[in-house]
Ligand SMILES: NC(=O)C1=CN([C@@H]2O[C@H](COP(=O)(O)OP(=O)(O)OC[C@H]3O[C@@H](n4cnc5c(N)ncnc54)[C@H](O)[C@@H]3O)[C@@H](O)[C@H]2O)C=CC1
């Protein structure tokens with residue numbers, strides 16, 4: 001059998017979707033099909049063509065097409081769902097739940113119909129609950145329905161740490177657990193720069209400032225933009241996860257995963273450390289947590305459960 005190219009569908013051709021599509025093509029991870037609603041068909045085709053026309057300059061051979069027809073995602077290996085509305089300044093992500101749950105359900109039905117073997121990465125907010133909607137609607141196994149939050153939240157944390165220390169971002173590693181909201185749990189105890197624990201390098205109050213800024217990192221960008229929300233770092237985070245899966249890299253990355261007993265939680269999608277590889281979420285890593293860390297994670301899990309209950313009651 002000849003080798004074939006990977007097919008990656010990006011649903012939602014807005015800021016995050018298009019940025020992600022271009023990054024995927026630049027890395028030649030596969031051919032990209034960008035999908036949006038019928039009234040956006042021409043702009044979606046136009047964005048795809050414009051991106052494709054960068055390929056001779058940027059030297060990539062991935063194809064990029066735009067469509068509003070779900071038949072075009074037929075047989076996709078991987079689906080990225082960014083469809084939905086972003087929040088406005090002053091809003092929480094959870095306030096998007098009613099509108100975006102409907103969109104997520106519609107999109108997930110199409111994914112189930114046309115790409116039943118695909119791996120799905122969800123970005124739309126409130127992302128923990130939207131990943132749950134996608135899981136329920138597609139009926140796909142839990143290792144194939146994955147949400148993105150922790151790679152982005154960790155990237156923000158690492159950015160602030162590197163800035164504060166005046167060192168390379170490449171040397172900073174950390175973990176952020178929990179829901180993608182202001183109650184997320186940056187795990188300072190598991191954060192290092194050059195292998196040195198963070199609390200040996202920065203005073204406690206500086207670390208607390210960074211934790212707080214990370215928790216509100218999405219809101220900081222929403223406020224600065226005035227309209228819409230972050231898209232460069234979210235798209236880059238998605239692409240890291242795409243690469244981990246399509247190249248079977250077995251990366252240790254935070255993912256929003258369906259928990260069935262891990263960390264003491266049942267039937268909830270929550271951000272936890274995972275091994276991401278060719279089979280999606282291949283396993284969940286259970287880190288030992290202090291009482292304080294577990295208390296913070298419980299609080300965050302409760303916040304996610306409340307939003308999941310809203311989608312269950314819709
Ligand atoms: N989980 C995370 O870390 C992050 C989540 N987000 C979320 O991602 C979502 C998208 O954000 P942006 O791309 O900035 O928004 P955007 O408004 O630029 O793009 C969303 C696109 O979805 C499309 N859309 C709406 N309904 C659709 C449907 N039924 N089928 C296909 N497409 C549909 C819209 O026409 C629009 O083009 C938002 O909900 C935002 O809050 C954004 C950044 C980070």
Ligand SMILES: O=C([O-])CC(=O)C(=O)O
Nearest residue numbers: 087093218219222229230
């Ligand atoms: O803040 C938002 O609404 C978008 C998002 O999830 C993020 O940038 O973390």
